[in-house]
Amino acid sequence: MTESFLPHMNGVTGSVLQILSHLERAGHDAHVIAPDGVGIPGEVHGAAVEAVPSLALPGYRSVRVGTPPARHIAASLRRFEPDVVHLASPFALGWRGALAAEHIGVAAVAAYQTDVAAYTQRYRIPIATGIAESHIARLHRRATITLAPSPDSAQQLAELGVDRIRQWGRGVDAERFQPVRRSTALRAEWGSEVVIGYVGRLAPEKQVEDLAVLQTIPGARLVIVGDGPSRPRLEVLMPGARFLGHLEGDALAAAMASFDVFVHPGESETFGQTLQEAHASGVPVVATGRGGPLGLVRMGMDGWLYRPGDLEDLRMRVADLAGDARKRRAFGEAGRDAVQGRSWANVCAQLMGHYDEARELRTVDTGLRARRQMRPDPGAPAVPRTWRRYVALGDSLTEGLCDPGPDGALRGWADRLALLLAARGGLRYANLAVRSKRVRDVCGGQLARALELQPDLVSILVGANDLVKSTVDVPALAAELEGAVARLRSTGADVVLVTPFLPRRRAAAIYARRFAAFATALSGIAARTGAVLIDTDLYPSLPDRPNWGEDLVHLSSRGHRFLAYRVGEVLDVPHADALGALDAVLHENEPIGAGLWWRRHALPWVWRRLHGRAAGDGRVAKHDEYVYLGRSSAPRDVSVH
Structure with missing residues (x-):
């Protein structure tokens, strides 16, 4: 899958052509997905070329940007049944390819070749730099491995929070150039x-x-x-x-x-x-x-x-x-x-090795995926796990700000998820989240109380309040959180770890790199501890304005519903996806909060900061004890406090 292809000839196209030639000589089957354009061939080096809808890039009429949705890419991949998806200089089309490969469970190798973030600086649109860096980070985190062409570019990617980086250069045609x-x-x-x-x-x-x-x-x-x-x-x-x-x-x-x-x-x-x-x-x-x-x-x-x-x-x-x-x-x-040792034959042979490694890593990753974690025998039919005691930890997002119920009490995504889980036969639920809290609070008082409650399921969504501070030590935050997750896992509890996310706003772009690095760290925590990772980057519509409340920093009721159903899907809640679609239809005309944002939200926040206060000071959790959710009275359970 390539962002650029014939008839437009550049470094990306040249690399793809050399790879296809090598694959043909080695007897492998290849399939190309590329942006449509006048003159694009139907076949190259024995590989069929699938041209997908595209738009011309402003200023470069010959450069096309692929626009098909990820589901179309996934359908194409299913038809071809690849062992590996190669993403050549991925950005727009490559992002959809990464999602599609993840969706169908195929290894994706992302070859980093274009520093888009640097281009935004050269074109004097610095506001887009943070957005570009965030997109690069989340895309390459989705890939099984990333191929960096030089040590300098590998360092750039590492600073963005990308892991599993391997160095892979480019070959040179020493027969032509001499x-x-x-x-x-x-x-x-x-x-x-x-x-x-x-x-x-x-x-x-x-x-x-x-x-x-x-x-x-x-x-x-x-x-x-x-x-x-x-x-x-x-x-x-x-x-x-x-x-x-x-x-x-x-x-x-x-x-x-x-x-x-x-x-x-x-x-x-x-x-x-x-x-x-x-x-x-x-x-x-x-x-x-x-x-x-x-x-x-x-x-x-x-x-x-x-x-x-x-x-x-x-x-x-x-x-x-x-x-x-x-x-x-x-x-x-x-x-x-x-350059004598840098022939395309040698470089492509190295690439085949990276493909093999990606396939092996994908097998490991698949074993750690959430759905497999819920099944004692991966080869057995899926049997939904039933939990009886669920505790939610976190900050204002989990407390449920901007999601009031009919009685004025806050609900939130965790409350809604608890109702979905309770449909399996009743559930005891506690929500210890309090607004403005940080990682240290979750790993301190909230963790201690959760351990007392002896849950079999815990959700954690925290970190945003740490990441928007003037300075932040992402590795230190991740290490502290990993300790808390490990303690919960040692009790036998399943842990759902949700990556923090940002609204799609210009002001949020300056924090994009931090959020990407923290999300990468959470992915590592999940892999090491066996926690269930909810990677919110997989849901590109979550940052959209309708999912955010009038304060522009918390989810709206619509956003809380969206997140609850997405977590429910990962936890194998029966019909969570269908229920989510029905809920969205029933609330499609729900107004988007706006209005007096400055007076109601911005100015009070500034005042609290100037006086060293936080919105959660003095507040207690809304459900510090278990509440029972179910159609009948709560059964007796002496192990529950």
């Missing part, structure tokens, strides 16, 4: 002693305008290969440069080998395929000391890395090579030697 492709005809046409070349998209994220400082190097000329929305502006900015437009195949190889120095100024490269192609062509490289080039350019051996953003340093490094033909030859030969 020094013998150097063209005397091109050199005569370009007419200069030293040619400084660039190959790539002409777009803001590539920072091609930085090359303007090279125009004054004596005896040198800029030759730029590529096209894109920035080309008209760049032609004005660099009138002495030669713009060749888009080249590919042998024409590109001839141009690359005819350069004397190759320069790439982009700071958002996760790898740098053109740097490898320059080295294969025997051309020394000057690139920014950030991202993918750090793993491809050896300082003082086959090129130079300049300080990111320091254009004087860029000019000095290029001038050094432009003025020394012997150094250029030495660097070029070293670069050519360095």
Whole structure:
């Protein structure tokens, strides 16, 4: 599944074509799902190409963004029955692919190739950076493993909370790109002693305008290969440069080998395929000391890395090579030697190993999934588990703020879940959650009381109040919470662990990275302790405005109902999905709270913060003792306090 494909040729498309060629030679079956576009082929290297509905990307009419819903992708995967789903540079279509692979229980390998978050900064839309980072994190957490092209990109992903990262680079076609492709005809046409070349998209994220400082190097000329929305502006900015437009195949190889120095100024490269192609062509490289080039350019051996953003340093490094033909030859030969072991055959063989590992890990993951945890024998027919004592821990979300009942008392998702569970034959239920509480509160007083109540089911939804503080130590929070989960599990209780979530609002985007990192940590806790993980990222409609109350920070009644039914589905509550759909229809005209948000909610919150207070100060849990939910009176149970 690829975000980009033929006829649009770029690094992602090139990688996919090489992988398909390798799969064909090795006798594997392949199927391609890609955004539809004019000229897309129906088959490539023996693989059928399934074109899905798409929209053109603004500014790049040739670039299409796939738009089919995840259920359509899941249906396509079921028809093909893959062993592995490869997500090539996933973002939009890849997200749906990750969900679909998860839904049908197939391993997903996500190949990180495009730093979308960096692109939002280059296009001067910083508000989208947090959103992009959150999306990247949740997508790659859904994948079985993530393939990072360089150590720098692996570190970026780790900082976003992504785990199971493996390094996998890109191959280079050393037969096509080699020094013998150097063209005397091109050199005569370009007419200069030293040619400084660039190959790539002409777009803001590539920072091609930085090359303007090279125009004054004596005896040198800029030759730029590529096209894109920035080309008209760049032609004005660099009138002495030669713009060749888009080249590919042998024409590109001839141009690359005819350069004397190759320069790439982009700071958002996760790898740098053109740097490898320059080295294969025997051309020394000057690139920014950030991202993918750090793993491809050896300082003082086959090129130079300049300080990111320091254009004087860029000019000095290029001038050094432009003025020394012997150094250029030495660097070029070293670069050519360095790429000899990076053939596509070798790289694709490594990829097959990653596929095998993903399949093994998926088997492990499947054994830890919630539904399997409810069954003593995974091979036996599903028998719904029945719980008799349920305790809910957490903060205002579990207390039920913004979900008043007919009598004015708060309900909330946990109360609604308790009613679903009680339909199996009665349930004792306690809700110890109190607004404004944090992880330490749940792991302290709430945990102690829960242990006294001897539950057989406990739900925990907490962490949001910690994550929105000015500073937060996510690993420390996770470690504290893991201790509480382990204590509950040691008593024999099942634990439902719900990942905190944010509304779809601009103001929430600044916390997206923290929430993603915490969710990843909770996934690890669930795997180690056997807790049931409710990953709210699997429900992309949850952040939508109708699911949030008038204060814009708590779930509305609609949102509480939605979450209760989703948890019910995971716990195998009979007909939870159908009941949820019916409930949604019955409340479809329910008004969305708005109105006096500032006066009722924002200003009181600010006042409490200024005075060192919290909304939960002095409050006690609404159900500190068990209440019985059922059609008859509560049966006697001497073990319950």
